[in-house]
Amino acid sequence: MRQVLLAADTPVVVANATGCLEVATTIFPYTAWRCPFIHCAFENAASTLSGVETAYRALKKKGKISQDIRFIAFGGDGGTYDIGLQALSGACERGHRMLYVCYDNQAYMNTGIQRSSATPLGAATTTCPAGKLLPGKSQNRKDLTEIMAAHHIPYVAQTSPGRWNDLVSKTQTALRTEGPSFMNVLSPCPRGWRFPPNETIKIAQLAVDTCLWPLYEVVEGKWRLTYRPKQKLPVEEWLKTQGRFAHLFKGDNQQVIEQLQAEVDRRWEELLEKSS
Amino acid sequence: MRQVLLAADTPVVVANATGCLEVATTIFPYTAWRCPFIHCAFENAASTLSGVETAYRALKKKGKISQDIRFIAFGGDGGTYDIGLQALSGACERGHRMLYVCYDNQAYMNTGIQRSSATPLGAATTTCPAGKLLPGKSQNRKDLTEIMAAHHIPYVAQTSPGRWNDLVSKTQTALRTEGPSFMNVLSPCPRGWRFPPNETIKIAQLAVDTCLWPLYEVVEGKWRLTYRPKQKLPVEEWLKTQGRFAHLFKGDNQQVIEQLQAEVDRRWEELLEKSS
Amino acid sequence: MKITPDTGWKKLPQGGVILEAGNAEQYITGSWRTFRPIRDEQKCTNCLLCWIHCPDSSIIVENAKIVGIDYDHCKGCGICAEVCPPRIKAITMVEERKTDDLK
Amino acid sequence: MKITPDTGWKKLPQGGVILEAGNAEQYITGSWRTFRPIRDEQKCTNCLLCWIHCPDSSIIVENAKIVGIDYDHCKGCGICAEVCPPRIKAITMVEERKTDDLK
Amino acid sequence: MGKLISMEGNQAAAEAMRQINPDVVAAYPITPQTEVVQTFAQFVADGRVDTEFITVESEHSAMSACVGAAAAGTRVMTATSANGMALMWEILYIAASTRLPIVMALVNRALSANINIHCDHSDSMGARDAGWIQLYCENSQEVYDTLIQAVRIAEHPQVRLPVMVCYDGFIISHAVECLKLLEDKEVQEFVGEFKPVNSLLDIAHPHTFGPLDLYDFYFEHKRQQIEAYGPAKQVIVEIGKQFSALSGREYGLFEGYRLQDARLAIVLLGSAAGTAKEAVDRLRADGLPIGLLKLRAFRPFPSEELIQLLGGFEAVAVLDRAVSFGATAGPLFTEISSALFRADRRPLLVNYIYGLGGRDIDIEDIQKVGEELERTAERGKTEQLVDYVSVRE
Amino acid sequence: MGKLISMEGNQAAAEAMRQINPDVVAAYPITPQTEVVQTFAQFVADGRVDTEFITVESEHSAMSACVGAAAAGTRVMTATSANGMALMWEILYIAASTRLPIVMALVNRALSANINIHCDHSDSMGARDAGWIQLYCENSQEVYDTLIQAVRIAEHPQVRLPVMVCYDGFIISHAVECLKLLEDKEVQEFVGEFKPVNSLLDIAHPHTFGPLDLYDFYFEHKRQQIEAYGPAKQVIVEIGKQFSALSGREYGLFEGYRLQDARLAIVLLGSAAGTAKEAVDRLRADGLPIGLLKLRAFRPFPSEELIQLLGGFEAVAVLDRAVSFGATAGPLFTEISSALFRADRRPLLVNYIYGLGGRDIDIEDIQKVGEELERTAERGKTEQLVDYVSVRE
Amino acid sequence: MSKMIEVRWHGRGGQGAKTAAYLLAESAMQEGKYIQAFPEYGPERMGAPMMAFTRISDTPIRIHCHVKTPQVVAVLDPTLLETVDILDGVPKDGTVVVNTGESPDSLRRSLSISGRRLFTVPATQIALETIGKPIPNTPMIGAMIKASGLLNIEAVITNTRKSFEKKFSGLVVEKNIQAIRRAYEEVKSE
Amino acid sequence: MSKMIEVRWHGRGGQGAKTAAYLLAESAMQEGKYIQAFPEYGPERMGAPMMAFTRISDTPIRIHCHVKTPQVVAVLDPTLLETVDILDGVPKDGTVVVNTGESPDSLRRSLSISGRRLFTVPATQIALETIGKPIPNTPMIGAMIKASGLLNIEAVITNTRKSFEKKFSGLVVEKNIQAIRRAYEEVKSE
Numbered sequence A, B: 001m002r003q004v005l006l007a008a009d010t011p012v013v014v015a016n017a018t019g020c021l022e023v024a025t026t027i028f029p030y031t032a033w034r035c036p037f038i039h040c041a042f043e044n045a046a047s048t049l050s051g052v053e054t055a056y057r058a059l060k061k062k063g064k065i066s067q068d069i070r071f072i073a074f075g076g077d078g079g080t081y082d083i084g085l086q087a088l089s090g091a092c093e094r095g096h097r098m099l100y101v102c103y104d105n106q107a108y109m110n111t112g113i114q115r116s117s118a119t120p121l122g123a124a125t126t127t128c129p130a131g132k133l134l135p136g137k138s139q140n141r142k143d144l145t146e147i148m149a150a151h152h153i154p155y156v157a158q159t160s161p162g163r164w165n166d167l168v169s170k171t172q173t174a175l176r177t178e179g180p181s182f183m184n185v186l187s188p189c190p191r192g193w194r195f196p197p198n199e200t201i202k203i204a205q206l207a208v209d210t211c212l213w214p215l216y217e218v219v220e221g222k223w224r225l226t227y228r229p230k231q232k233l234p235v236e237e238w239l240k241t242q243g244r245f246a247h248l249f250k251g252d253n254q255q256v257i258e259q260l261q262a263e264v265d266r267r268w269e270e271l272l273e274k275s276s
Numbered sequence C, D: 001m002k003i004t005p006d007t008g009w010k011k012l013p014q015g016g017v018i019l020e021a022g023n024a025e026q027y028i029t030g031s032w033r034t035f036r037p038i039r040d041e042q043k044c045t046n047c048l049l050c051w052i053h054c055p056d057s058s059i060i061v062e063n064a065k066i067v068g069i070d071y072d073h074c075k076g077c078g079i080c081a082e083v084c085p086p087r088i089k090a091i092t093m094v095e096e097r098k099t100d101d102l103k
Numbered sequence E, F: 001m002g003k004l005i006s007m008e009g010n011q012a013a014a015e016a017m018r019q020i021n022p023d024v025v026a027a028y029p030i031t032p033q034t035e036v037v038q039t040f041a042q043f044v045a046d047g048r049v050d051t052e053f054i055t056v057e058s059e060h061s062a063m064s065a066c067v068g069a070a071a072a073g074t075r076v077m078t079a080t081s082a083n084g085m086a087l088m089w090e091i092l093y094i095a096a097s098t099r100l101p102i103v104m105a106l107v108n109r110a111l112s113a114n115i116n117i118h119c120d121h122s123d124s125m126g127a128r129d130a131g132w133i134q135l136y137c138e139n140s141q142e143v144y145d146t147l148i149q150a151v152r153i154a155e156h157p158q159v160r161l162p163v164m165v166c167y168d169g170f171i172i173s174h175a176v177e178c179l180k181l182l183e184d185k186e187v188q189e190f191v192g193e194f195k196p197v198n199s200l201l202d203i204a205h206p207h208t209f210g211p212l213d214l215y216d217f218y219f220e221h222k223r224q225q226i227e228a229y230g231p232a233k234q235v236i237v238e239i240g241k242q243f244s245a246l247s248g249r250e251y252g253l254f255e256g257y258r259l260q261d262a263r264l265a266i267v268l269l270g271s272a273a274g275t276a277k278e279a280v281d282r283l284r285a286d287g288l289p290i291g292l293l294k295l296r297a298f299r300p301f302p303s304e305e306l307i308q309l310l311g312g313f314e315a316v317a318v319l320d321r322a323v324s325f326g327a328t329a330g331p332l333f334t335e336i337s338s339a340l341f342r343a344d345r346r347p348l349l350v351n352y353i354y355g356l357g358g359r360d361i362d363i364e365d366i367q368k369v370g371e372e373l374e375r376t377a378e379r380g381k382t383e384q385l386v387d388y389v390s391v392r393e
Numbered sequence G, H: 001m002s003k004m005i006e007v008r009w010h011g012r013g014g015q016g017a018k019t020a021a022y023l024l025a026e027s028a029m030q031e032g033k034y035i036q037a038f039p040e041y042g043p044e045r046m047g048a049p050m051m052a053f054t055r056i057s058d059t060p061i062r063i064h065c066h067v068k069t070p071q072v073v074a075v076l077d078p079t080l081l082e083t084v085d086i087l088d089g090v091p092k093d094g095t096v097v098v099n100t101g102e103s104p105d106s107l108r109r110s111l112s113i114s115g116r117r118l119f120t121v122p123a124t125q126i127a128l129e130t131i132g133k134p135i136p137n138t139p140m141i142g143a144m145i146k147a148s149g150l151l152n153i154e155a156v157i158t159n160t161r162k163s164f165e166k167k168f169s170g171l172v173v174e175k176n177i178q179a180i181r182r183a184y185e186e187v188k189s190e
């Protein structure tokens, strides 16, 4: 997330939903934040920040503030795809100038790896464990980036820390956008996905190369792929790097992989079509 | 809404969000509903019904119930685009077999015509009145049908009571769908839109013919226009039938109409492309 | 059990539930009407458009034929008259004149 | 005012706010580490990849050059070693052996 | 000082808001609060206020946006009712504990289920732990006056707490009554400019709001917050005095009516107070030594003051327009009896639950309460602790 | 009857749920409740229960789904904590007023702000008006036993109310303790089959749930609901007896510890009761005539019983693990002092606020309370009404 | 209390009973009276029977209960006579004004009303003829102040003008005023 | 209270202090004792210092407060000695077991510990050699029961086997048991 902040050349105010990021960076009396920061609750980073942004406009209008300030909200996938979706949707519709960044680690990590609607099909979490009866999550992941694009806001992007330049340039575009912008950032989580921390970047990259997490942006309704893998790898390549998918390689769970591959292919084709 | 129920040939259980429909049909000790009906709150028709549907599956599994039952939720635009969006999104992601019908009258009518995110650009409501400074609502309407299509649920449709057959056949398709389905039904409101009640059907039809409210469906990701107006009328034709747009025809508000027309055109083109 | 304005708390069904389905039809709202739809049987082609669109379910249909209008619940909105095909115009809205037949 | 574990309620800033930005750096977390990244200055090309990816902001950069590693906060995750280009491999992870230099 | 004009309670509220001219308003419509929002939206559309109005998509977001805007150092107002307040309940605590001086018009309405749009106090009573100052109004004049005072109370350096200005849905919100308004300038001078203590927009001093706070500091933060309610009591009285100097209308923690020589008293909140005054007059005319205590401040709860005031009475009837299901009695009764527990001389106490979901309470109803109260006093003991006004058996 | 085994409190809760095997569970994770949900999810994944588990996207939807499922005539359970409960607050009232026998494990945790994951009772206390029966547990054994009893209490024809089984976050939820389990069959026989009164799935008898209810009927509906809490008290006692016949473990509305010959008493809820028993023993050893009253049922509140029990005491210390900001004292104190107001002989009462946000309370802390209580009794009057345990000045 | 008059308005959603109640109150206020006015608290729906109330007093009005024993009743829609007990709580010497073309006598007979001072006025017809719309509220005000003697007509007219000017064109205002005057003249007593 | 033993475990997130505390408790329970075990209540993070507690008693354990005066302390990570006051609350006759290759004597000197019964064991090394992973928790149990005399080793082994069998392969279980035994043997006293 620091990468996002580094990309900002105007002072920013940050709002954060409850989640790993917030818990890891602020424990009274310590804060890791060097910019103004507010955490209100789990589900309302977008609405809280929309209040802050409005306050800013009110004071600007009255000449009580002169400086330019940008506003960034951070939320995990739980705080964005699930419990905070409505607040985000509302803020976007109202048109606040703010960047909402979802750091998507595909589960509720802070509370110990429960499924979210961002959890991919087949992944095991503590609330959709791989058990005798059920092979992990039985639903496909919500495609939040697409949902946000359907909000017709001026800027929507999907990116990954695996590709630093992509992330930075998208952040800069987003912050320049006069109106709401949304960025979905895949954020591999060693603990929740079960892999050694040093593979973080590799796994982020693999998600992109398997087209499970394509990098693209939607600018004023125009779709554009920002990176096209030289070779589209099978999702298996990505799945096998992570313990949460280990059960898929056992017994007759192979078909879940096929299902997942089919869905990835379908969405990828759709994306290719839209961005052509 | 009765039209929706008439189209069902299996017994249905209905959940209803707070709004005109609910208030008009149930005042203790009277109910207009002949099927089992539950109203819980304003924002939770989808989640309440997902509980009912799950209960049904639980009892079926245990053999305590044998009958086939279908589940329909009704919500106004306020209860669906705004305060109930998250409950709907969540229910869709979980995959409950239920039909959610949004009767979209483009504002909070039950509480006296306040703007919702479904209110079109330029429309006057009591919370975005046409005043000395502001010419009605300053944001475009959220395109909920598209947002729901981005949820990748098996069936999504947009329809209008102006076209009875369209509505009935879509309802039937929706009820046949094994999984979540969503229907967005334009519902002209004489009081809120300010027109005489007997013009209801005409106005519903005009919304379709101006392409402001195209009729289409998305079946398993495939987009299909279900009606193509012989001649695409200018939105003005529709606007001028309603008091809530009267101010747009005065002063220098003409440009709002142009803006609206541009947005309608843009979304219509996009739709044509997707459904080709 | 029928619930009336005098029913006390001991007799109400628990949980605020209404047990009797569709009992709203006992609630006569026809008097709210200012205009009354009158259908001309001769002209009517039984296309059922009025039945489909009546918001108060007040067009009475039997065997796919219109047999009457439920004036106890019709609120006189005029939608039926509006949707009746222009070539046919089987329904006209007539002002209620209850004043005249005041008992 | 510095807040310590002994600070009583009368002295805390109102509303639970933390007034001092970025004071978490006073909170030494380096001892949580099991492995320690060691950078070979000779090999390093100052590509800054490690700086970009370090989750604990523990690679210290001055004038676009790496000048050191902040062992007070580095948690030893090894990401820097991983992202350092394979041809270069300027960073290696070495097991902490505090046991040995126990005072 | 203005002359008598007539207005609905909600319009009076909106008018006060117009004159206060807050920086930010975030609100969501709900009956019977709606007209406040609508009227104010019209002021915005007509450029009669500078306020930025956030048309949120739910009450949860309304309060969240208020928290954001207040933390950003602006003067913030909102309004809601019943289930609207219920949906923001979580964030009410956050607003208070973060010490944000938000002012809310709470138009009291019954909570669901079943859904009912009329007045009772179950909504505000359900938030009585949340940390908001709660002031209850008897009529439109008080709504108007109290909203103006609320801004000062909330922002007072020794208080810095959000304030709920509660008034009865429909009964006050939708009734036209006579009231006097202040001049715009008078109001603006009275409320003054808002001076935030810490602000998110203070880029030079970046603060962190709402951090994780474990068992090593959380209790201290709460202890500190608890301490604010004492000064709040004094500030309410003090601001009331200042307002009275400006308007000629008196405000404090409560209002006593014919209590001086009374041996019996009725205690209640809100719009029934006027009806009760009439009932008291009639009972007095019948020779009953009865008076009325109308509580204005329910939070902070003036318990020492009540001990002083009611300690010597023979019998007191507490009228509750809310229920705490499964509790011994209504929330106001519980609070008052708990406070009077410490009194040296304790009156007999009885509780009446009235007006749930908008059920009318009229002069005769309250007269009957007074008459029963006298019998209780004569008997020297409470026979029935809780009774219900006008409920069909 | 099973032998002693060891389990965390949350596992004990999940184990009870497994044996109850409800039709539907809808829940959302939140610390410290999470393990209940996780463990149960594993039971579902392994086919060890027949339950349909709804993985909702928020607590508001969790409770809404529970309402839907319960109205559809199924046995429904859920679990949450703190802000999770806060987010479902609106729907809590609806569940109770619709008379739906939902059972919830509420793992007590402090409400935000600031955000804190540890135990206090502010969450459940904030819902004390909502109409839910609230039973508080001292340890894992009670969590397990009470969840099983709760199903019967909730569904009892004279009750038909939702039940919250409250236990202290981390202190109980995350501690391994010894407990005894019943056999699966015993539990299933004890809870029996659920027989709904009205069901949405009863297609032959279509009912309308949750209609608009104006001032002509709403109050009567509330009045009817109020009436359920009396029988609920008896049912809690009765089911407790039945459970005791099965398990050998006693349950009622409260538990007295060394109260018989006591003149001083401590009253509290939850996990501190055990610590307090130890403190009582030590104080007794020092010659103090002190006992403990551990309240189990906070809703319905056993006020007549408390008058009986505590009426004759010299002094009682009420320990609150929650604050009602701006009130005179903590919520438990308020309730108890209000109840005792009617007692013929009234003890001196003092209030201690302790343990907010997980602050530890130990044996010595409670001993000190006991010693101060004795001084109060000797003095014959309360000097300081409210005090705070272990807060840094 | 002795000097407080309570008025009840019966109408249907859309007929302006609430406006009438408010207008009457405002006019009284202009005359130095204290007032209160409120509609029946229910969901407002076009065509549904509804009530509104006005209280007028020489001293500040404190009470906030429903009006149960109105001294004056105005019925804006004669069809209501069939379904609503418009005499409920009206004292024997109360005043009742009904919008109908019938005479008070025949009305008394057809409804078998005993006691009360009965007045009728063809308000809808007057409205149609003056304003051009069948909205009987303003004429009913004229009729009722005449019948009850509550207020001076000029005061009512001045206030109506002031209040309507904010919302309507001059022509509409004058037509309404004309309607008030005509009804004031044409109201029939027994 | 007289018969209750309180144990404090110091470790780092990921080292299994909680598991050790639980295992010890369970073993004690198998021996007919009443037990309680809980981690320090805080956000758990890899590498962060953390504590866990075990209570063992002949009679049911009622108290639910923190452990403040543990009779036995086990330190799973020697680096903690620098930052955490591991002796906090430990009575003079308390037992302290540290995972280190050093001797108790030199440890006492380097940390200037007075009183307490000091023990050391190279638990990480044992773990590496037996289990193959540097997770010192099971060997530390072996060391600590020897040092404290709290429990019989066979009871602990039986219970560990039972408890681990649910989660791990037979081989892993046996390696852990081997680790316990080795540490039991190799723990050094002064």
Ligand SMILES: Cc1ncc(C[n+]2csc(CCOP(=O)(O)OP(=O)(O)O)c2C)c(N)n1
Pocket (backbone or CB within 6 Å): A017, A018, A019, A020, A021, A041, A042, A043, A075, A076, A077, A078, A079, A080, A105, A106, A107, A108, A109, A110, A111, A116, F029, F030, F031, F059, F083, F084, F087
């Ligand atoms: C209303 C509410 N419900 C639940 C929680 C508990 N909770 C806090 S963070 C969290 C999960 C966060 O998941 P996500 O947003 O994906 O962020 P991550 O921790 O994965 O970074 C949950 C369930 C809460 N704080 N508030």
Ligand SMILES: Cc1ncc(C[n+]2csc(CCOP(=O)(O)OP(=O)(O)O)c2C)c(N)n1
Pocket (backbone or CB within 6 Å): B017, B018, B019, B020, B021, B042, B043, B075, B076, B077, B078, B079, B080, B105, B106, B107, B108, B109, B110, B111, B116, E029, E030, E031, E059, E083, E084, E087
């Ligand atoms: C939490 C909550 N907020 C607000 C309300 C008030 N409310 C009830 S219905 C409604 C508007 C409904 O609008 P919509 O969903 O569009 O339905 P319509 O009335 O237009 O048919 C509002 C704001 C409520 N009941 N609950």
Ligand code: SF4
Pocket (backbone or CB within 6 Å): A020, A021, A024, A105, A109, A110, A188, A189, A190, A191, A192
């Ligand atoms: S590794 Fe995973 S669980 Fe740990 S802080 Fe990062 S996101 Fe959260």
Ligand code: SF4
Pocket (backbone or CB within 6 Å): B020, B024, B105, B109, B110, B188, B189, B190, B191, B192
């Ligand atoms: S006309 Fe409009 S306001 Fe009236 S019931 Fe229909 S939707 Fe609601």
Ligand code: SF4
Pocket (backbone or CB within 6 Å): C037, C053, C054, C055, C056, C057, C058, C059, C069, C073, C074, C075, C076, C077, C078, C079, C080, C081
């Ligand atoms: S007038 Fe309206 S309500 Fe009456 S029958 Fe026709 S459509 Fe139905």
Ligand code: SF4
Pocket (backbone or CB within 6 Å): C039, C043, C044, C045, C046, C047, C048, C049, C050, C051, C066, C080, C083, C084, C085, C088, C089, C090, C091
């Ligand atoms: S719409 Fe006209 S023609 Fe068709 S059925 Fe109705 S009345 Fe007959």
Ligand code: SF4
Pocket (backbone or CB within 6 Å): D037, D053, D054, D055, D056, D057, D058, D059, D069, D073, D074, D075, D076, D077, D078, D079, D080, D081
């Ligand atoms: S090991 Fe991890 S924390 Fe340490 S410097 Fe490298 S990347 Fe940063």
Ligand code: SF4
Pocket (backbone or CB within 6 Å): D039, D043, D044, D045, D046, D047, D048, D049, D050, D051, D066, D080, D083, D084, D085, D088, D089, D090, D091
């Ligand atoms: S990644 Fe390697 S080469 Fe690049 S700056 Fe870091 S240490 Fe040097």
Ligand SMILES: [Mg+2]
Pocket (backbone or CB within 6 Å): A076, A077, A078, A103, A104, A105, A106, A107, A108, A109, A110
């Ligand atoms: Mg996440």
Ligand SMILES: [Mg+2]
Pocket (backbone or CB within 6 Å): B076, B077, B078, B103, B104, B105, B106, B107, B108, B109, B110
């Ligand atoms: Mg609507």
